[in-house]
Amino acid sequence: MLERRQAANPASAGSPVAAGAAADWTTEKCRGLGLASTLQCLSSLGWIGQAAMLAIGVGAISQGGGVADVAIPAAVVAGVGVLRAGLDAAGGRLAFRAARRELSLRRATATTALALRSPLDSGRPASGMAASVLGEQAEAIVPYLARFRPVRVKASIVPLVMFACILPISWLAALILTLCAPLIPIFMALIGWRAKAASEKQLAETGGINAFLLDRLRGLATIRALDAVDVTAQRLRGDAESLRIRTMAVLRIAFLSSAVLEFFAALGVAATAVYVGFSLLGSIEIGTWEGRLTLTQGLFILLLAPAFFEPLRELSAVWHDRASGEAALSALKELASPQQTIVGGSDRQTRASTGNASVEIEGLVFRHGPEWDAAIDHFDLMVAPGEHVALWGASGSGKTTLLSLIAGLARQDVGVIRIGGIPLRDETADALRRRMAWIGQQPHVFAGSVKRNVALGRPGIDAAAVAEALEGVALDHVFTPERVSAVGEGGLGLSGGEALRLALARMMVDEGADIILADEPTAHLDAETAAAVTDALLALAEGRVLIVATHDPVLAARMHRIVRLGE
Numbered sequence: 001m002l003e004r005r006q007a008a009n010p011a012s013a014g015s016p017v018a019a020g021a022a023a024d025w026t027t028e029k030c031r032g033l034g035l036a037s038t039l040q041c042l043s044s045l046g047w048i049g050q051a052a053m054l055a056i057g058v059g060a061i062s063q064g065g066g067v068a069d070v071a072i073p074a075a076v077v078a079g080v081g082v083l084r085a086g087l088d089a090a091g092g093r094l095a096f097r098a099a100r101r102e103l104s105l106r107r108a109t110a111t112t113a114l115a116l117r118s119p120l121d122s123g124r125p126a127s128g129m130a131a132s133v134l135g136e137q138a139e140a141i142v143p144y145l146a147r148f149r150p151v152r153v154k155a156s157i158v159p160l161v162m163f164a165c166i167l168p169i170s171w172l173a174a175l176i177l178t179l180c181a182p183l184i185p186i187f188m189a190l191i192g193w194r195a196k197a198a199s200e201k202q203l204a205e206t207g208g209i210n211a212f213l214l215d216r217l218r219g220l221a222t223i224r225a226l227d228a229v230d231v232t233a234q235r236l237r238g239d240a241e242s243l244r245i246r247t248m249a250v251l252r253i254a255f256l257s258s259a260v261l262e263f264f265a266a267l268g269v270a271a272t273a274v275y276v277g278f279s280l281l282g283s284i285e286i287g288t289w290e291g292r293l294t295l296t297q298g299l300f301i302l303l304l305a306p307a308f309f310e311p312l313r314e315l316s317a318v319w320h321d322r323a324s325g326e327a328a329l330s331a332l333k334e335l336a337s338p339q340q341t342i343v344g345g346s347d348r349q350t351r352a353s354t355g356n357a358s359v360e361i362e363g364l365v366f367r368h369g370p371e372w373d374a375a376i377d378h379f380d381l382m383v384a385p386g387e388h389v390a391l392w393g394a395s396g397s398g399k400t401t402l403l404s405l406i407a408g409l410a411r412q413d414v415g416v417i418r419i420g421g422i423p424l425r426d427e428t429a430d431a432l433r434r435r436m437a438w439i440g441q442q443p444h445v446f447a448g449s450v451k452r453n454v455a456l457g458r459p460g461i462d463a464a465a466v467a468e469a470l471e472g473v474a475l476d477h478v479f480t481p482e483r484v485s486a487v488g489e490g491g492l493g494l495s496g497g498e499a500l501r502l503a504l505a506r507m508m509v510d511e512g513a514d515i516i517l518a519d520e521p522t523a524h525l526d527a528e529t530a531a532a533v534t535d536a537l538l539a540l541a542e543g544r545v546l547i548v549a550t551h552d553p554v555l556a557a558r559m560h561r562i563v564r565l566g567e
Contacts, residue, residue, distance in 0.1 A: 041153060272301065437515070450466065461509050
């Protein structure tokens with residue numbers, strides 16, 4: 001019962017090391033962005049000191065002061081200016097580095113989740129869409145974190161500090177700024193909701209067109225054979241036009257947000273300037289706590305008024321970064337949240353037993369999703385060492401699903417699978433998978449030499465071993481020395497039977513594989529080719545466990561036993 005609970009628990013998916021690194025990394029990212037925001041806030045607040053010194057210097061000049069009276073204020077203005085520049089540069093650099101680190105973490109997390117994603121996951125994204133999210137759309141996270149986050153902090157702190165500096169001098173000037181300032185975030189929030197929705201649609205459209213293009217490029221030969229080039233081009237043209245419309249919608253919203261903020265910022269500065277001007281002319285005698293505004297006080301307020309709205313103006317300039325960044329974060333989060341994952345990925349891997357191979361399945365239940373009916377319901381199976389078993393059943397009866405569960409390419413809901421007496425769990429899956437070899441209906445062939453296609457980068461496989469494997473599957477007369485480099489991507493130039501026998505050659509050089517899982521190895525082959533593939537497969541499986549999912553009665557008849565599914 002303990003084994004069943006551990007096998008059915010999906011919480012162990014993924015690597016604990018990666019999860020711990022993600023937690024530490026998030027803490028470091030927050031600390032880096034917090035320090036960057038603090039430095040940039042201090043840089044903006046330095047203008048208060050410069051404005052005070054400028055106002056004092058001009059006031060001294062208006063009262064007949066000389067160079068000595070303005071020397072100290074001028075030196076303070078210059079010194080604070082240099083300090084502000086340094087703080088702003090340091091804050092920008094820290095924010096950019098923290099944003100790049102966070103982007104790298106998010107990409108690594110999403111890539112790891114994609115690698116652990118089960119091929120049986122019904123929500124598995126198309127390759128083109130995943131590549132678009134990881135390579136293109138994810139870049140929107142950098143300006144979102146490096147620019148929007150620090151600017152948002154500045155917009156929350158700097159105006160309040162400046163308000164506190166203006167209020168003791170003139171309550172009316174502070175009131176004018178107070179009335180104009182809230183209108184900006186209100187309209188920005190209203191526009192922001194629409195901007196985020198538009199950005200999400202634009203990113204989804206980008207991913208969709210990339211997935212469509214990649215899919216059509218893969219099937220270009222079929223499209224040409226069916227004379228569907230014009231139809232495909234029209235579909236691509238329509239998708240491109242839809243993407244253009246959505247992109248322009250995002251840009252329109254960005255320009256609208258900037259226009260709204262500029263209007264209210266200009267209105268607030270103008271109203272403040274009008275009050276200060278009339279107050280200095282003596283036309284207005286209200287608005288101060290006592291007396292009238294002096295030139296020094298009025299100039300100080302005028303210098304702070306534009307700076308009061310400056311963080312909000314910056315917020316408007318990077319507002320579209322927020323919409324794009326949050327949409328990109330959402331897309332990456334979706335990639336990193338699979339419904340089904342493969343078994344494995346634990347940092348506590350144990351070594352698999354080297355004893356006789358066997359497969360034992362007890363009480364197996366599997367669903368493709370929580371709301372789905374059970375694809376496999378309380379299934380039991382025992383395959384002895386060296387036994388050959390055919391899985392027989394109608395399409396949809398669960399043959400391929402069962403092979404995937406045995407290989408640990410998906411997690412069962414209930415039940416336990418033992419390989420050589422060892423339960424298939426996260427800490428044992430990687431070692432147990434080394435004892436397995438898989439052959440599907442359409443094995444992938446890489447562009448390059450036959451040796452590289454057979455060896456697949458595994459050490460200790462030389463040219464002699466490859467030649468022996470090719471002879472064992474009757475491909476030595478096909479891949480002559482003149483054709484060693486003639487294999488194209490996807491098996492271009494090979495027939496279906498030759499590609500399957502090439503996959504069998506890959507299995508022959510893998511001496512550690514004593515369990516062979518074959519999914520419809522003779523499907524879509526003519527009788528003669530199917531017979532040749534069957535002979536090669538049985539010769540390869542001599543003394544090994546062989547489990548075949550098949551509709552071929554000839555192949556099934558040559559197995560030791562037939563297990564019927566769906567009955």
